[in-house]
Amino acid sequence: MPGPSVFVFTGISGAGRKTIARKVGEALGWIAVRSCTTREPRNPAAPDSDYRYMSREQFDEWDSEGKFAQTASISGNRYGVLRHELEAALSAGISVYVVLNREGAEAIRKQYGDRTIRIFIYVDKITVRERLESKGTPFETVQRYLDSYTDEVTYRSKCEYTFENVNADRTAELIRAAVTR
Numbered sequence: 001m002p003g004p005s006v007f008v009f010t011g012i013s014g015a016g017r018k019t020i021a022r023k024v025g026e027a028l029g030w031i032a033v034r035s036c037t038t039r040e041p042r043n044p045a046a047p048d049s050d051y052r053y054m055s056r057e058q059f060d061e062w063d064s065e066g067k068f069a070q071t072a073s074i075s076g077n078r079y080g081v082l083r084h085e086l087e088a089a090l091s092a093g094i095s096v097y098v099v100l101n102r103e104g105a106e107a108i109r110k111q112y113g114d115r116t117i118r119i120f121i122y123v124d125k126i127t128v129r130e131r132l133e134s135k136g137t138p139f140e141t142v143q144r145y146l147d148s149y150t151d152e153v154t155y156r157s158k159c160e161y162t163f164e165n166v167n168a169d170r171t172a173e174l175i176r177a178a179v180t181r
């Protein structure tokens, strides 16, 4: 039986990476390691529970103390995954999952080597737009994601697995089967 892994859900923003990560993670008993971010919640009345929101001061302090396994700056906001959260689970023999852009996926791969399993999730551009709009993503953000679609999609060739997310339950089932084979 191999040891615990770091599963990185990456790919196209809006393709359903978090939805699929949650489904697979729950089914296989992986621990979710949420990213910290200085970005404002998109819906302040009901902040997205997939992130840990914090001030820029707090983020910078933790960063200077080396608390993050990786960080990224995106559109003026900072994002990062706390090393101790990730490694506590691995030390306890439990796999973890994170949802990151390709820069984050590369950084995790560099640090955790073969223990890193990158799962690239994508759908076509029209579906990305529909899905982002359906969850109320601001117009400029949707546009930014669509503009980077062609660049982002090339990263799939570097990932251990690639899945098109048409039907969410089916996608999760296929991933489960692939990673437990």
Ligand SMILES: Nc1ncnc2c1ncn2[C@@H]1O[C@H](COP(=O)(O)OP(=O)(O)OP(=O)(O)O)[C@@H](O)[C@H]1O
Residues within 6 Å of the ligand: 012, 013, 014, 015, 016, 017, 018, 019, 020, 099, 131, 132, 134, 135, 137, 165, 166, 167, 168, 169
């Ligand atoms: N297979 C699917 N069919 C239809 N809708 C889906 C499917 N998968 C996810 N969705 C929906 O699409 C939207 C985007 O999904 P999700 O937030 O998981 O994507 P993401 O890639 O993590 O996005 P972001 O980059 O914005 O964080 C959500 O409203 C989600 O419920």
Ligand SMILES: Nc1nc2c(ncn2[C@@H]2O[C@H](COP(=O)(O)O)[C@@H](O)[C@H]2O)c(=O)[nH]1
Residues within 6 Å of the ligand: 013, 035, 036, 039, 070, 071, 072, 074, 079, 080, 081, 099, 100, 101, 102, 103, 104, 105
């Ligand atoms: N490199 C990292 N990327 C991250 C992290 N947390 C989230 N993300 C990715 O950033 C973009 C923008 O996210 P948004 O929710 O503000 O639209 C998206 O691709 C996320 O998956 C992280 O810690 N490191």
